[in-house]
Amino acid sequence: MRNLTDLNRITKMSKEQHKGGVGASSKHESATKHVTGEAIYVDDRTDHVNQLHAAIGKSQIAHGRIKNLDLSAVLAAPGVVKVITAEDVPGHLDIGPVFPGDPVLAKDLVEYYGQPIFAVAAKTHEQAWRAAQLAKIEYEELPPVLDVETALAQQNFVRPPHSMQRGDADQAIEDAPHVLESHLSVGGQEHFYLEGQVSSAIPTEDGGMMIYTSSQHPSEVQKLVAEVLGIPFNLVTIDMRRMGGGFGGKETQAAPWACISALLAHITRRPVKLRLNRGDDMVMTGKRHPFENGYRIGFDDDGRILGADIIVNGFCGYSPDLSDAIVDRAMFHSDNAYYLDQVKIVGNRCKTNTVSHTAFRGFGGPQGMMTIEYAMDDIARYLGKDPLEIRKLNLYGQDSRNVTPYHQVVEHNVLPEMIERLEQTSNYQQRRQQIREFNQNNRILKRGIALTPVKFGISFTVQHLNQAGALIHIYTDGSIHLNHGGTEMGQGLFTKVAQVVAEEFQVDLDTINVSATRTDKVPNTSPTAASSGTDLNGKAAQNAARNIKQRLIDFIVQHHGVEASEIVFADNRVHFGDQSISFAELAQLAYVNRISLSSTGYYRTPKIHYDRNKASGRPFFYFANGAAVSEVIVDTLTGEYKLLRTDILHDVGHSLNPAIDIGQIEGGFIQGMGWLTSEELSWADNGRLQTTGPATYKIPAVSDMPADFRVQLFDQRNREATIYNSKAVGEPPFMLAMSVWSALRDAASSVADYRFSPPLDTPATPERVLKAVKATKQFQTNATTRIQAEEEVTA
Ligand code: MTE
Ligand code: QUE
Numbered sequence: 001m002r003n004l005t006d007l008n009r010i011t012k013m014s015k016e017q018h019k020g021g022v023g024a025s026s027k028h029e030s031a032t033k034h035v036t037g038e039a040i041y042v043d044d045r046t047d048h049v050n051q052l053h054a055a056i057g058k059s060q061i062a063h064g065r066i067k068n069l070d071l072s073a074v075l076a077a078p079g080v081v082k083v084i085t086a087e088d089v090p091g092h093l094d095i096g097p098v099f100p101g102d103p104v105l106a107k108d109l110v111e112y113y114g115q116p117i118f119a120v121a122a123k124t125h126e127q128a129w130r131a132a133q134l135a136k137i138e139y140e141e142l143p144p145v146l147d148v149e150t151a152l153a154q155q156n157f158v159r160p161p162h163s164m165q166r167g168d169a170d171q172a173i174e175d176a177p178h179v180l181e182s183h184l185s186v187g188g189q190e191h192f193y194l195e196g197q198v199s200s201a202i203p204t205e206d207g208g209m210m211i212y213t214s215s216q217h218p219s220e221v222q223k224l225v226a227e228v229l230g231i232p233f234n235l236v237t238i239d240m241r242r243m244g245g246g247f248g249g250k251e252t253q254a255a256p257w258a259c260i261s262a263l264l265a266h267i268t269r270r271p272v273k274l275r276l277n278r279g280d281d282m283v284m285t286g287k288r289h290p291f292e293n294g295y296r297i298g299f300d301d302d303g304r305i306l307g308a309d310i311i312v313n314g315f316c317g318y319s320p321d322l323s324d325a326i327v328d329r330a331m332f333h334s335d336n337a338y339y340l341d342q343v344k345i346v347g348n349r350c351k352t353n354t355v356s357h358t359a360f361r362g363f364g365g366p367q368g369m370m371t372i373e374y375a376m377d378d379i380a381r382y383l384g385k386d387p388l389e390i391r392k393l394n395l396y397g398q399d400s401r402n403v404t405p406y407h408q409v410v411e412h413n414v415l416p417e418m419i420e421r422l423e424q425t426s427n428y429q430q431r432r433q434q435i436r437e438f439n440q441n442n443r444i445l446k447r448g449i450a451l452t453p454v455k456f457g458i459s460f461t462v463q464h465l466n467q468a469g470a471l472i473h474i475y476t477d478g479s480i481h482l483n484h485g486g487t488e489m490g491q492g493l494f495t496k497v498a499q500v501v502a503e504e505f506q507v508d509l510d511t512i513n514v515s516a517t518r519t520d521k522v523p524n525t526s527p528t529a530a531s532s533g534t535d536l537n538g539k540a541a542q543n544a545a546r547n548i549k550q551r552l553i554d555f556i557v558q559h560h561g562v563e564a565s566e567i568v569f570a571d572n573r574v575h576f577g578d579q580s581i582s583f584a585e586l587a588q589l590a591y592v593n594r595i596s597l598s599s600t601g602y603y604r605t606p607k608i609h610y611d612r613n614k615a616s617g618r619p620f621f622y623f624a625n626g627a628a629v630s631e632v633i634v635d636t637l638t639g640e641y642k643l644l645r646t647d648i649l650h651d652v653g654h655s656l657n658p659a660i661d662i663g664q665i666e667g668g669f670i671q672g673m674g675w676l677t678s679e680e681l682s683w684a685d686n687g688r689l690q691t692t693g694p695a696t697y698k699i700p701a702v703s704d705m706p707a708d709f710r711v712q713l714f715d716q717r718n719r720e721a722t723i724y725n726s727k728a729v730g731e732p733p734f735m736l737a738m739s740v741w742s743a744l745r746d747a748a749s750s751v752a753d754y755r756f757s758p759p760l761d762t763p764a765t766p767e768r769v770l771k772a773v774k775a776t777k778q779f780q781t782n783a784t785t786r787i788q789a790e791e792e793v794t795a
């Protein structure tokens with residue numbers, strides 16, 4: 001019998017000998033294919049015989065009724081085979097994901113500029129697009145609502161308002177020694193995934209549909225395609241191997257194009273591909289919600305918050321889409337990392353005649369956090385203190401100072417320790433001093449620095465979405481086929497889940513093949529969203545692997561007459577008694593002995609519950625944390641600036657793959673920086689989006705990376721029982737970019753020796769930074785005049 005030392009030796013050996021298990025910085029499973037161009041995206045799939053290409057005819061007004069739709073020129077255009085309108089939809093017209101409100105093609109009423117009205121199928125992509133421009137449409141125009149103020153004044157909402165509260169915020173503010181109030185405009189954001197929206201539909205022999213689509217939510221596409229066609233769900237199959245980026249923009253926004261290509265395929269009985277060009281994609285798909293937020297906060301002489309009254313108003317666009325959950329998440333993150341003693345938070349879902357805004361990395365959380373971070377800077381300037389001091393003072397802490405406005409207790413709070421550490425490693429205090437000196441000695445160039453924290457709740461706040469399934473087959477050569485409900489969009493989900501399975505069987509990562517996400521393999525899946533992909537699918541895959549492993553162990557016990565405790569999976573082998581066979585031999589042996597080598601797996605997140613009517617419960621299984629210090633330099637004559645250095649300390653628990661996690665942190669931070677600095681959406685007065693390509697919409701370039709970029713993982717395991725005690729990483733780092741915005745404000749504030757907190761809406765473009773500098777100079781001038789006047793009076 002094998003003794004414990006032997007077992008330990010084998011287990012230890014396995015760490016060295018099987019490649020790519022949990023904790024290894026294995027490269028992304030498609031890294032090589034990505035850089036050689038061999039990775040296949042939907043549009044790279046070989047065309048089918050007889051395939052048609054589709055394009056969309058769009059509304060040219062923001063709000064109105066269609067009086068007359070003349071499509072004769074479209075139908076007569078070269079190559080055109082079929083033109084469809086709402087009248088041609090055999091099943092449901094509405095494809096709203098949660099609540100109704102999104103007709104797949106507009107019927108009578110149009111509610112935003114660019115709304116799909118008809119679709120064309122032609123022999124080529126270009127023929128379809130050209131034909132779609134030839135429609136003659138007469139409208140009866142209605143006044144559009146294009147701003148939040150009007151929507152609020154008219155109580156024009158896509159969903160009813162919602163609020164959460166604890167204690168009596170009004171009273172606490174009234175009783176507080178100091179009160180500040182302000183408002184903040186937070187801009188939206190275009191997803192700018194490199195691969196645009198695309199779907200390819202192929203009719204199947206039994207009246208069903210096979211769809212290849214770039215979607216984060218294959219099960220929802222399956223449901224909606226079946227519903228618009230009026231056929232059962234089991235006749236529709238969705239296949240999704242990889243996206244060229246999703247970022248939330250392919251959660252609901254992929255479905256219309258899948259439905260339209262399916263409708264055209266259903267009607268013509270031919271395969272149909274629909275790929276939006278960049279301009280159409282930007283006009284027709286929802287973006288991050290812009291927000292108009294406000295706060296009124298009471299605090300004591302130290303800057304400790306005593307009462308907070310916060311309002312968040314999301315621009316939802318014309319329909320509910322996911323806005324209810326998005327504004328909820330903005331509300332859930334209005335505290336960010338701070339204890340707000342007596343608090344009231346109100347969220348409005350404003351209806352505007354623009355495209356329906358949707359999920360985008362952080363799902364409303366970033367827009368929610370901005371307000372309290374804005375207030376932190378304002379309180380600091382008012383009291384003449386360093387903003388970091390105010391932030392630290394207000395962090396969630398011990399005793400009763402650890403309960404959120406929705407009554408979830410903040411457990412295992414690592415942020416105070418993380419901030420302490422980052423303050424040290426980034427040399428914050430010394431650099432703050434150097435920056436003060438630099439600013440005193442430089443009239444035109446000013447530097448700024450800020451440290452901002454992030455606390456982000458992990459779990460879908462809609463409880464039933466917190467579940468996942470997986471499917472594993474082991475073949476008789478020992479190679480493993482893995483499938484799960486999550487989708488790959490570049491974030492490394494397939495790699496991490498495969499690592500979990502490699503760890504379970506102690507085999508090399510490259511013996512596992514992860515195949516395309518398909519609705520006929522794992523059914524009824526949740527969107528790959530809320531950063532939960534690895535948490536949910538990793539556990540489901542582990543469950544499937546453990547089912548098979550248990551069968552193999554039972555088999556060895558019976559077949560070889562050894563104790564289960566003596567069986568060890570290690571280094572691509574299984575050891576028992578005095579024997580050791582390869583994993584492939586074991587698979588072969590199990591097969592001939594009629595042991596099933598296939599299993600499904602399932603997982604549901606424990607501990608979570610939430611009563612939305614009471615706005616109370618534990619919506620989040622745990623929190624992911626991070627903090628960043630950014631330093632900028634601003635030209636106060638032009639408002640131009642540069643990010644000089646960023647230090648990040650981020651909490652991913654026990655990392656499943658440090659290389660991929662650091663990639664997510666860097667990418668998320670840069671994407672967040674783009675949102676808060678250069679990416680500005682512009683709509684004309686008639687509701688037409690004017691920023692429809694990279695020439696007018698500025699995403700970060702490689703030259704915008706901080707010259708000095710230091711990312712560290714906070715390597716402490718998650719105290720909750722997540723997959724190998726890791727933490728979700730997809731969205732939280734996005735919000736670390738608030739440090740850049742706050743640093744820009746710090747630089748502007750230096751112009752009045754930090755006694756004034758200039759307004760700085762986002763994106764903080766050079767124009768807005770220049771405005772902030774000017775407001776600060778004005779404050780300085782007024783203050784000087786006032787002092788001179790006072791001196792004259794005294795003299
Ligand atoms: N990383 C890449 N490279 N591409 C993406 O589209 N999407 C982000 C994040 N990281 C995204 C990404 C968003 S919005 C989410 S919710 C998560 O990845 C989803 O994947 P996960 O849950 O597997 O982390
Ligand atoms: C975070 C998210 C999502 C969320 C809630 C979060 C998300 C999402 C949904 C959602 C809600 C209701 C539905 C549905 C999806 O909720 O991405 O299909 O019926 O899609 O806290 O990221």
Ligand code: MOS
Nearest residue numbers: 248360361529530
């Ligand atoms: Mo991410 S916004 O939850 O897709």
